[in-house]
Amino acid sequence: MKRIILAIFLLGLFANAQNTPIKKDTLNVALDEVIVIAAKKKKIETEMKMAVSVDEFLASSDNISFIKRGAYAWEPLLNNMSTERSTVTIDGMHIFGACTDKMDPVTSYVESNNLSDIDIKSGQEGSMHGATVAGSINLKRKSTSFGLNKKWNGGYQTGYEFNNDQFFNLGKLSYSGDKLVVDGSVSYRRAQNYTDGNNDEVEHSQYKKFNASLGVAYKTSPLSSVRVDAIFDKAKDVGYPALPMDLSLSRALITSVAYKRFYEDGPIKVWDTKIYFNAIEHYMDDTTRPENLVHMDMPGWSTTYGLVSKVNFKKDDYASEVQLNAYNNLSIAEMRMYPQDRSERTMFAYSWPWVTTSYAGLSMSNSLDVSNISQLNFGGTLGLNYNYSKYVEFNWIFHPGAPQKKTRFLPNIYASYQLNMSGFDFSVGGGYGHRAPSVSEGYGYYIYNSFDRYDYIGDPDLKNEVSYEVNASAGFKNKRASIQAKANYFYIQDYIIGRILSTGSPMNYQSVGVKGYTSLDHATLFNFSLNGSYAILQDLHWKGSLTYARGLDENKNNLPFIRPLSYQTSLHFSYGKFGFLTSLNGDLKQVDYSPEYGEDETPAYTNWNVSADYTFHIKDHKTVLQVGAENIFNTYYSTYADWGNIPRMGRNVFTSLKIDL
Amino acid sequence: MRLLHLYVIAVFVVVASCTIDKTDYEAEISTETTEYIDFKEVTSITSGDYTISIEALNGSLYKGYNEIHLKITNTQANGDLENSEVTFLPIMTDVNGNKVSCPHEYNLPYDATEEYYKGYAVFTDESDSTVSWQLYIGFVDNDQSYMIDHTITVEEQTNLNLNMTAFTGNDNEQYFIALISPQSPSVAENDLVAGIYKYNPPTDPAGTFPDPSQFSYSIVQNHTLLLDPRMPEPSMGNHSSPNNVDLTQQSDGLYHGVVNYTMTGNWTLNFILQDEDGQTIKGTEVSTEFTPGIEGEKSELYIDILF
Numbered sequence: 001m002k003r004i005i006l007a008i009f010l011l012g013l014f015a016n017a018q019n020t021p022i023k024k025d026t027l028n029v030a031l032d033e034v035i036v037i038a039a040k041k042k043k044i045e046t047e048m049k050m051a052v053s054v055d056e057f058l059a060s061s062d063n064i065s066f067i068k069r070g071a072y073a074w075e076p077l078l079n080n081m082s083t084e085r086s087t088v089t090i091d092g093m094h095i096f097g098a099c100t101d102k103m104d105p106v107t108s109y110v111e112s113n114n115l116s117d118i119d120i121k122s123g124q125e126g127s128m129h130g131a132t133v134a135g136s137i138n139l140k141r142k143s144t145s146f147g148l149n150k151k152w153n154g155g156y157q158t159g160y161e162f163n164n165d166q167f168f169n170l171g172k173l174s175y176s177g178d179k180l181v182v183d184g185s186v187s188y189r190r191a192q193n194y195t196d197g198n199n200d201e202v203e204h205s206q207y208k209k210f211n212a213s214l215g216v217a218y219k220t221s222p223l224s225s226v227r228v229d230a231i232f233d234k235a236k237d238v239g240y241p242a243l244p245m246d247l248s249l250s251r252a253l254i255t256s257v258a259y260k261r262f263y264e265d266g267p268i269k270v271w272d273t274k275i276y277f278n279a280i281e282h283y284m285d286d287t288t289r290p291e292n293l294v295h296m297d298m299p300g301w302s303t304t305y306g307l308v309s310k311v312n313f314k315k316d317d318y319a320s321e322v323q324l325n326a327y328n329n330l331s332i333a334e335m336r337m338y339p340q341d342r343s344e345r346t347m348f349a350y351s352w353p354w355v356t357t358s359y360a361g362l363s364m365s366n367s368l369d370v371s372n373i374s375q376l377n378f379g380g381t382l383g384l385n386y387n388y389s390k391y392v393e394f395n396w397i398f399h400p401g402a403p404q405k406k407t408r409f410l411p412n413i414y415a416s417y418q419l420n421m422s423g424f425d426f427s428v429g430g431g432y433g434h435r436a437p438s439v440s441e442g443y444g445y446y447i448y449n450s451f452d453r454y455d456y457i458g459d460p461d462l463k464n465e466v467s468y469e470v471n472a473s474a475g476f477k478n479k480r481a482s483i484q485a486k487a488n489y490f491y492i493q494d495y496i497i498g499r500i501l502s503t504g505s506p507m508n509y510q511s512v513g514v515k516g517y518t519s520l521d522h523a524t525l526f527n528f529s530l531n532g533s534y535a536i537l538q539d540l541h542w543k544g545s546l547t548y549a550r551g552l553d554e555n556k557n558n559l560p561f562i563r564p565l566s567y568q569t570s571l572h573f574s575y576g577k578f579g580f581l582t583s584l585n586g587d588l589k590q591v592d593y594s595p596e597y598g599e600d601e602t603p604a605y606t607n608w609n610v611s612a613d614y615t616f617h618i619k620d621h622k623t624v625l626q627v628g629a630e631n632i633f634n635t636y637y638s639t640y641a642d643w644g645n646i647p648r649m650g651r652n653v654f655t656s657l658k659i660d661l
Numbered sequence: 662m663r664l665l666h667l668y669v670i671a672v673f674v675v676v677a678s679c680t681i682d683k684t685d686y687e688a689e690i691s692t693e694t695t696e697y698i699d700f701k702e703v704t705s706i707t708s709g710d711y712t713i714s715i716e717a718l719n720g721s722l723y724k725g726y727n728e729i730h731l732k733i734t735n736t737q738a739n740g741d742l743e744n745s746e747v748t749f750l751p752i753m754t755d756v757n758g759n760k761v762s763c764p765h766e767y768n769l770p771y772d773a774t775e776e777y778y779k780g781y782a783v784f785t786d787e788s789d790s791t792v793s794w795q796l797y798i799g800f801v802d803n804d805q806s807y808m809i810d811h812t813i814t815v816e817e818q819t820n821l822n823l824n825m826t827a828f829t830g831n832d833n834e835q836y837f838i839a840l841i842s843p844q845s846p847s848v849a850e851n852d853l854v855a856g857i858y859k860y861n862p863p864t865d866p867a868g869t870f871p872d873p874s875q876f877s878y879s880i881v882q883n884h885t886l887l888l889d890p891r892m893p894e895p896s897m898g899n900h901s902s903p904n905n906v907d908l909t910q911q912s913d914g915l916y917h918g919v920v921n922y923t924m925t926g927n928w929t930l931n932f933i934l935q936d937e938d939g940q941t942i943k944g945t946e947v948s949t950e951f952t953p954g955i956e957g958e959k960s961e962l963y964i965d966i967l968f
């Protein structure tokens with residue numbers, strides 16, 4: 001295994017060497033300038049709300065939708081595909097949740113004030129960080145640049161939301177010296193149960209979350225720096241109204257050490273290498289649910305260490321990034337059931353029987369300016385994925401003789417062509433890629449899914465899921481208006497999904513049967529989005545978007561969790577120091593639902609939201625005060641992806657205050 | 662470099678401070694089950710010039726199946742007695758003075774490589790103040806027959822995976838099923854081994870005690886033991902496991918099958934014993950319904966295990 005990884009590494013070096021042009025580049029880039037450019041990023045806030053959670057921010061993206069099990073830790077679906085099909089990383093670092101029920105997506109371990117941007121790539125273009133089908137979500141951490149004029153920077157944000165008595169405080173501070181940079185952030189959120197549109201309290205929807213991050217960078221030479229980063233996140237007493245159990249504690253420690261070097265001459269511009277380690281603990285708790293027939297402990301652990309090393313090249317019209325990615329993850333999840341007579345012996349099993357996943361991949365992305373108006377992007381990844389199940393006897397119960405070790409090759413390639421002329425832009429692209437089954441799909445053991453109420457069993461022998469993808473976009477933009485349409489189509493061979501196993505007998509008392517992860521011959525997915533904006537007046541802007549998706553299995557039956565036709569339209573008006581926004585968003589009736597996978601028809605809903613903000617200065621500090629309301633009509637609704645049809649939040653008045661220090 | 666040191670230390674501290682300990686799985690499955698691996702001497706009987714050493718797993722005899730190794734030494738000749746005709750008969754005397762035996766191998770064959778006589782006994786009861794067990798061992802040396810009897814202690818079998826059951830079949834015959842393996846099951850496919858025996862009622866009147874024809878047992882041949890393992894605990898809702906294999910007789914005379922345990926805890930092995938023609942001797946089919954909150958129904962013929 002190690003040898004193969006080494007071989008890939010060497011191959012990578014060789015490949016790089018071949019790409020290095022001999023001609024000297026005269027372009028002179030100073031380190032500081034590059035960092036400043038890199039630091040110019042979007043803020044984590046939506047137009048509607050300036051103090052948003054990471055989930056709310058992601059929700060404002062077109063190709064992200066969410067499975068919601070409560071008010072906390074939503075599972076992001078990219079291109080209407082679940083998290084197994086996408087890679088979610090923090091600054092390129094792989095992190096895997098420790099919960100078998102996906103109660104802790106990676107996005108739940110960061111906070112909006114330690115992120116600078118979220119980079120979403122659709123389809124195979126997202127394979128840079130590892131094999132994927134749906135694409136990638138890379139959460140970018142804040143990093144202040146060296147030698148800013150203003151040495152100390154900071155911000156403080158506080159707010160209150162009335163519906164669920166949510167109170168939050170987010171603080172950040174940074175120091176920028178010539179040689180040393182320090183970034184720190186602390187945040188705390190707590191919320192009580194929210195109430196739905198019928199003014200009924202949704203029990204078990206409270207949460208508490210603490211998050212802190214620290215980053216220290218030191219300039220080791222004019223062109224190189226070392227950076228150490230750490231995020232600590234702790235969530236306590238988190239309710240999941242859609243599940244039969246809650247979370248008593250989840251903790252994450254996400255750390256990395258990076259070395260970055262810039263090159264003044266030659267085609268190599270930056271070389272950035274990072275080693276990282278993260279450990280996640282996740283302890284479910286059902287003592288808050290006395291109605292449960294059986295008390296059960298379900299702790300989970302996920303530990304990952306890895307390496308990311310990337311080199312950026314640029315030469316005339318050609319730019320390229322080569323990235324080496326290697327990581328090792330150990331996922332453990334236990335379940336222990338307590339008989340009603342507690343003196344009796346407890347019942348124990350692993351839902352993840354100590355499953356190790358090692359991955360090494362070499363990726364490359366290239367862009368070539370074919371002419372002034374056109375660009376060709378292409379790239380690919382060759383990855384090696386290795387799984388090892390320590391207690392493989394658990395897997396043998398349903399799959400006798402399944403191998404304890406499994407090695408898979410995961411190739412991914414893509415290409416796209418872009419054309420820009422006089423305000424119009426067009427692109428077409430395609431991709432092909434494999435992904436390995438996730439730990440649950442491959443090695444999961446009686447993982448209870450409260451959505452369709454089946455216990456799920458993994459199959460170590462599942463084939464790689466193979467995706468064939470085409471995408472296209474067309475848009476037009478001028479000073480006042482813009483419109484863009486995007487579409488993609490995936491043909492996914494050996495699509496992994498749970499199918500009822502007649503031989504199994506459920507273990508969790510709520511379940512109705514056992515499903516095994518199996519491969520469908522194929523499935524298809526189509527996503528479409530339309531975005532528009534128009535400046536009606538100088539201070540009055542309109543924005544709107546429309547998304548549509550359809551997913552079908554081999555028998556032309558609907559796939560689950562495909563978003564029905566949804567829309568969003570908003571109007572923003574600014575007047576002096578005041579800003580006003582009103583928006584409507586909603587889904588149409590979910591016609592193409594999938595009863596086979598536990599879905600029922602979800603009715604249409606519309607939400608109307610308003611907000612107003614006022615900007616002023618306290619001494620020299622810019623301060624923004626915002627007041628708004630979501631779901632003004634107090635509509636009772638739940639969306640197609642609300643686990644167990646739990647109702648969403650009713651009318652919510654929110655206030656927040658932000659001060660830049 | 663110092664940064665790196667700090668980093669490593671910080672990581673170590675946090676990782677070492679997990680709030681809930683991971684389960685030690687190997688320790689977990691061995692807490693409830695005692696494994697008996699080594700044969701040790703149970704007792705040694707000296708009679709005249711002869712010493713008889715009886716060995717069993719763990720140096721004890723338990724209720725249920727016991728493999729027995731026997732060595733006979735002539736203390737005068739200072740040598741082991743080989744290839745003798747050794748007979749072995751356990752007799753239980755109950756509170757009323759009734760004498761019965763249990764499934765056992767009467768004529769013990771000699772294992773030349775291991776240099777002992779090998780047999781088995783399936784003790785049906787533990788020794789206590791009212792129940793006592795006596796061994797009658799016979800052998801021949803220099804054309805002279807010897808008979809030695811000795812009181813033994815049959816202990817309670819605490820490992821339920823070596824549990825046994827005795828029952829009267831629909832044919833009015835007396836049957837015995839004793840579990841032999843696995844001693845310490847795993848959450849896995851386990852090879853399940855059981856011995857199935859029956860009592861042969863005497864056809865002739867009793868001769869001088871102990872008359873072996875009055876205490877005859879034999880291995881049940883070519884039957885099938887249908888298996889349906891379930892967890893009886895109400896919260897487990899009659900949970901079962903897939904891919905189990907019914908027990909059939911193999912060349913060693915024992916019945917072999919496969920049982921899958923999906924988690925640790927209390928399990929009931931529901932059986933149906935069928936003869937070679939598929940006629941049911943004992944046992945009933947149990948419900949396959951998943952019934953949370955209701956104690957699982959058991960077959961007429963079952964053995965409870967625990968691990």
